[in-house]
Amino acid sequence: MQLSEEQKYAVAHLYGPALVLAVPGSGKTTVLIHRIYNLINSKKINPNKILSITFSKASALDMKRRYQTFFHENSTIPPFMTIHAFCYEIIRAHAKKESRRYSLIEDESANVNKYALISSIYKSINNNIITEEKLENFFSYVGYIKNMCITPEEFTKHKKIDIENFIEIFYMYEKYKNENNYIDFDDMLSKTYEILTTNNKILDYYRQKYDFIQLDEGQDTSIIQLKIINLISSPSNNIFIVADDDQSIYGFRGAYPKQLLEFNKIYPNGSIYYLKENYRSSKNIVDASYSFISKNVNRYDKDIFTNNPYKSPVKILKFKSILDQYGFIIEDINKNLDKSIAILYRNNLSSIGLIHFLNKKNYKFYMRDFKLKFFNHWLLRDIFFFIEFAHNPKDIHTYSKIYYKKKGYISKKMVSWAYTNTKNGNVFSNLLSYPGLSEFYKTRIRELELDFKKLCNLPIKDAIDYIVFDLNYNDYIKENCNRLGYTYETIMQMVFYLKLIAENANTIDEFRFKLAGLENVIKQSSQEKASLTLSTIHGAKGLEFDKVIIIDLINGQFPSSSSIDLRNEGSSLEFEEERRLFYVGMTRAKEELVLTCYNVLDSTIVKQSEFIDELYRMKDFK
Numbered sequence: 001m002q003l004s005e006e007q008k009y010a011v012a013h014l015y016g017p018a019l020v021l022a023v024p025g026s027g028k029t030t031v032l033i034h035r036i037y038n039l040i041n042s043k044k045i046n047p048n049k050i051l052s053i054t055f056s057k058a059s060a061l062d063m064k065r066r067y068q069t070f071f072h073e074n075s076t077i078p079p080f081m082t083i084h085a086f087c088y089e090i091i092r093a094h095a096k097k098e099s100r101r102y103s104l105i106e107d108e109s110a111n112v113n114k115y116a117l118i119s120s121i122y123k124s125i126n127n128n129i130i131t132e133e134k135l136e137n138f139f140s141y142v143g144y145i146k147n148m149c150i151t152p153e154e155f156t157k158h159k160k161i162d163i164e165n166f167i168e169i170f171y172m173y174e175k176y177k178n179e180n181n182y183i184d185f186d187d188m189l190s191k192t193y194e195i196l197t198t199n200n201k202i203l204d205y206y207r208q209k210y211d212f213i214q215l216d217e218g219q220d221t222s223i224i225q226l227k228i229i230n231l232i233s234s235p236s237n238n239i240f241i242v243a244d245d246d247q248s249i250y251g252f253r254g255a256y257p258k259q260l261l262e263f264n265k266i267y268p269n270g271s272i273y274y275l276k277e278n279y280r281s282s283k284n285i286v287d288a289s290y291s292f293i294s295k296n297v298n299r300y301d302k303d304i305f306t307n308n309p310y311k312s313p314v315k316i317l318k319f320k321s322i323l324d325q326y327g328f329i330i331e332d333i334n335k336n337l338d339k340s341i342a343i344l345y346r347n348n349l350s351s352i353g354l355i356h357f358l359n360k361k362n363y364k365f366y367m368r369d370f371k372l373k374f375f376n377h378w379l380l381r382d383i384f385f386f387i388e389f390a391h392n393p394k395d396i397h398t399y400s401k402i403y404y405k406k407k408g409y410i411s412k413k414m415v416s417w418a419y420t421n422t423k424n425g426n427v428f429s430n431l432l433s434y435p436g437l438s439e440f441y442k443t444r445i446r447e448l449e450l451d452f453k454k455l456c457n458l459p460i461k462d463a464i465d466y467i468v469f470d471l472n473y474n475d476y477i478k479e480n481c482n483r484l485g486y487t488y489e490t491i492m493q494m495v496f497y498l499k500l501i502a503e504n505a506n507t508i509d510e511f512r513f514k515l516a517g518l519e520n521v522i523k524q525s526s527q528e529k530a531s532l533t534l535s536t537i538h539g540a541k542g543l544e545f546d547k548v549i550i551i552d553l554i555n556g557q558f559p560s561s562s563s564i565d566l567r568n569e570g571s572s573l574e575f576e577e578e579r580r581l582f583y584v585g586m587t588r589a590k591e592e593l594v595l596t597c598y599n600v601l602d603s604t605i606v607k608q609s610e611f612i613d614e615l616y617r618m619k620d621f622k
């Protein structure tokens with residue numbers, strides 16, 4: 001590969017701080033690995049003295065692989081590490097000196113893990129069980145606080161928090177960890193910073209260990225991360241950062257690209273290099289994505305160009321239904337078997353229906369960063385409870401989990417009565433013997449019994465509809481989804497996927513079997529070597545494909561409903577991050593980019609993404 005003049009200029013940078021501000025596909029990673037090679041081969045620097053810090057484990061491996069393939073290098077490979085791995089090394093070195101041992105509490109299977117710990121602290125303070133969503137939010141807030149170097153009090157001043165007594169729980173969590181030598185991922189950063197600022201010996205050791213530090217994806221570096229890197233690279237300040245502020249997509253975790261804009265304040269003598277040429281994408285894709293991102297207000301304006309030719313126009317396809325969208329994808333994959341294709345989406349959930357379809361047609365795919373939350377979701381558990389109870393109406397235990405989630409006017413008192421007064425009959429006959437029951441209630445209970453008898457005989461797909469709409473589980477969803485951390489639309493999307501999977505399943509065991517099969521396919525797909533990749537856009541950061549299809553472009557999904565609400569209230573930070581995410585998705589494509597949406601999900605009419613409206617207004621995509 002022949003480096004361009006602007007790339008050569010950056011690669012040749014030797015001493016002192018440097019920031020490379022670059023556009024997508026301009027060779028940031030390429031420059032990083034060439035610079036290492038240059039330092040080692042032309043400047044005879046010891047490879048072990050050049051540390052490259054990446055954002056994720058996957059990119060550390062990717063960069064190492066690219067370095068080896070590019071230079072056929074089998075001698076000493078310089079270190080490529082995530083910031084967390086680097087920090088953990090420092091913590092362990094410090095612990096050894098102090099004869100202490102820290103245990104990591106990230107692993108869910110460990111005896112003491114952060115999830116179990118917070119669940120128990122939450123219960124002791126709020127006398128209530130924390131939901132999975134709140135638990136996830138809790139750690140996301142903690143991550144933000146630690147990465148931004150702020151206090152929980154400062155954090156809650158500006159953020160609406162859905163966790164009761166958050167500050168108290170935060171401090172109890174910190175205290176417990178400190179007293180018992182436990183750390184989580186976020187502590188790796190704060191603890192490292194604490195060690196480096198209080199222990200000169202360790203600081204000096206690491207300053208001497210590395211003469212050059214390179215930082216990839218600088219736009220997603222948080223305040224604490226940059227502080228650590230600044231400390232280690234000082235006083236020589238041989239720090240080389242590559243970044244694109246338009247690709248900053250981890251603001252919710254504390255990424256702080258603004259500090260790049262202040263680079264010259266931190267390092268008045270620092271050099272700034274610009275990489276403006278996109279080598280990856282066709283001219284159509286570069287033009288469309290550039291016009292799109294220019295809508296963001298909070299950004300560096302920069303020139304972007306490509307010498308690549310025009311290829312297929314960017315396509316926007318609107319289907320009648322989500323099923324038509326899947327149909328198109330299958331057809332399209334068949335036509336492009338020789339290409340690398342990525343199907344990208346905003347939320348992990350989007351993959352469920354698609355995987356079901358691909359699996360039915362025996363397509364192999366590689367999947368990145370899937371979380372198996374869907375298969376453990378409360379919606380699924382509730383639906384199983386309903387069907388199981390329909391088959392065993394004597395099972396008061398199961399009934400007690402659903403009686404308040406459906407129509408029927410059954411009170412807690414009545415259920416407790418049925419618990420203790422189990423004659424031999426089913427739950428309904430026990431309920432009917434509740435003392436002083438009026439005719440009104442008796443009629444309702446008899447109706448309910450008939451409802452469950454009917455449910456018992458339905459194929460699973462119809463049973464799901466019957467539970468949601470005839471037994472009014474829908475009302476429970478509407479009233480509770482926000483409290484449980486979901487939009488109503490998301491839950492309805494899940495209901496739809498469950499019905500897709502349940503097709504042709506007549507018994508609950510068949511349904512379980514299908515779900516387990518799908519879960520298995522997903523687990524295996526992370527090991528598959530296939531030309532088709534399925535990924536969230538977050539997971540596809542840094543990658544490239546011949547063809548990219550971004551699916552499910554529905555307003556409320558992408559951009560997310562919370563970002564739209566906040567934008568409408570006057571705060572557009574989150575909305576701009578959604579736009580950057582969309583931009584990252586668009587710029588993964590080399591030759592072809594297809595954006596798809598639909599009118600109807602199940603029987604509900606949905607609205608296409610505002611981003612599609614924006615693109616339509618900018619260009620003629622027909």
Ligand SMILES: Nc1ncnc2c1ncn2[C@@H]1O[C@H](COP(=O)(O)OP(=O)(O)OP(=O)(O)O)[C@@H](O)[C@H]1O
Nearest residue numbers: 002003004024025026027028029030279280542543
């Ligand atoms: N000088 C060059 N000539 C030809 N191809 C190049 C050149 N520099 C980089 N490329 C190619 O352009 C593509 C993008 O490069 P790279 O992945 O390094 O970009 P990037 O800036 O890190 O991308 P992004 O930030 O969008 O993930 C790769 O396929 C790379 O091989």
